[in-house]
Ligand SMILES: CC(=O)N[C@H]1[C@@H](OP(=O)(O)OP(=O)(O)OC[C@H]2O[C@@H](n3ccc(=O)[nH]c3=O)[C@H](O)[C@@H]2O)O[C@H](CO)[C@@H](O)[C@@H]1O[C@H](C)C(=O)N[C@@H](C)C(=O)N[C@H](CCC(=O)O)C(=O)O
Ligand SMILES: Nc1ncnc2c1ncn2[C@@H]1O[C@H](COP(=O)(O)OP(=O)(O)OP(=O)(O)O)[C@@H](O)[C@H]1O
Ligand SMILES: N[C@H](CCC[C@H](N)C(=O)O)C(=O)O
């Protein structure tokens with residue numbers, strides 16, 4: 001329990017109705033979760049406006065309301081605080097309520113279109129192996145030391161996030177590695193947190209449904225670096241077109257990694273094979289179990305962060321060379337008939353292109369590449385035709401299928417994808433709506449040594465249709481189809 005007046009540090013109050021000398025049990029942004037003694041913060045969202053639920057929150061026992069527009073009447077015994085931006089206010093209040101957890105840990109944030117989960121997860125594994133108790137906040141799962149806490153978002157809302165960081169502090173974690181999605185930055189989910197360091201992977205086409213323009217998407221990601229403190233480190237990808245712009249205005253100490261230019265953390269690929277990457281990092285030669293050029297970039301970002309966090313470079317490279325990637329990222333298996341199956345979370349045009357380019361480079365001869373791919377519903381529609389054409393261009397056969405249709409008609413999503421196919425691509429492509437059937441068909445089309453890529457869902461264990469998550473696991477289904485071949 002805390003006093004309301006004690007959790008308002010940094011909150012820009014416009015007006016107050018009532019006394020802030022009251023006890024607060026918890027903070028809620030969803031009226032349906034309000035319990036007696038809570039503060040309810042009204043947020044204007046994409047779908048609804050939290051201000052419409054202020055009365056409901058009061059009925060459920062809220063002792064304080066934080067809003068952008070004061071209601072026309074006030075309930076007795078309830079304090080009303082008006083602020084300019086409730087998204088920002090709830091972030092500061094949550095940080096204060098949970099005793100400023102980010103000040104008590106080394107918090108490293110990772111942003112970029114692709115690679116966040118890979119980088120954050122491997123940093124978590126690396127620092128755990130180096131002997132530290134660590135926290136992880138990621139798309140796949142959150143972790144407090146070895147304890148796994150299911151993730152609902154890539155970056156949780158400010159209240160849940162600060163509660164989670166508090167739990168990490170209580171459990172004795174010294175380092176926390178966290179993905180910072182562009183939605184989270186834009187919605188102030190990470191506002192008020194003190195970052196020891198921040199990493200940028202890359203920025204390519206995604207989420208234009210939400211950010212509207214690519215420039216706005218860049219601006220949002222950059223604002224994360226602009227907001228760092230002077231004692232933090234910021235590490236960026238020099239080979240990405242926006243790599244330097246990202247750090248242009250940051251007060252943090254700047255570092256760059258690169259495969260192509262002179263940089264603080266300079267890598268060179270010596271060999272890129274299915275068995276892993278042989279490369280040099282700052283002139284030290286190491287073999288890694290991760291596959292593909294894009295993972296060479298991820299490894300450089302990870303190495304850079306470890307050095308900035310004060311670890312010994314030989315020790316870091318020794319541990320890093322034994323680590324595997326995050327679940328569902330270039331996850332591969334081989335059937336009894338020697339067909340190679342790869343499950344990968346590529347759900348953007350750039351990720352798909354990188355994964356397929358990597359597969360092409362790994363081929364020894366004329367093996368066919370068969371890609372199964374779909375696009376998510378209620379998300380950026382403009383990436384659909386591009387993903388279909390990329391898949392067709394870089395594969396011998398393509399099976400377009402369903403991903404998470406969410407509230408959209410899956411057939412309409414398929415149609416959007418098909419529009420990206422030119423006549424040559426159409427000859428390589430078939431559409432099979434049922435994802436399990438699509439995977440089965442890919443397996444039936446494959447000969448020994450051929451490579452099947454199942455893209456888009458990676459670690460996901462469900463298919464979301466109309467608000468219901470039906471059990472679905474690309475890896476399990478691919479394995480099942482491989483086993484059927486043996487019978
Ligand atoms: C588009 C988006 O980001 N939406 C997020 C946003 O919800 P919203 O603004 O749409 O909320 P809303 O439904 O309009 O409601 C507004 C407010 O009214 C409240 N409310 C609503 C109903 C009610 O009865 N009572 C009530 O109080 C809601 O709790 C909310 O506070 O804020 C919510 C609380 O933080 C999030 O759960 C929600 O994530 C939705 C579920 C989502 O799908 N988000 C995805 C796009 C997302 O965030 N993805 C990124 C990763 C993207 C990447 O790959 O990079 C992530 O970080 O996970
Ligand atoms: N550095 C990289 N550059 C380009 N593509 C990458 C990179 N790292 C991974 N990928 C590709 O992107 C996919 C997603 O990777 P990852 O899950 O690490 O990204 P993410 O940024 O966490 O994604 P999300 O936005 O969904 O959280 C991988 O499965 C791989 O295909
Ligand atoms: N974090 C990503 C996940 C995309 C995964 C893909 N399977 C889909 O459903 O589109 C997003 O919210 O856009």
Ligand SMILES: [Mg+2]
Nearest residue numbers: 116117139154
């Ligand atoms: Mg992620």
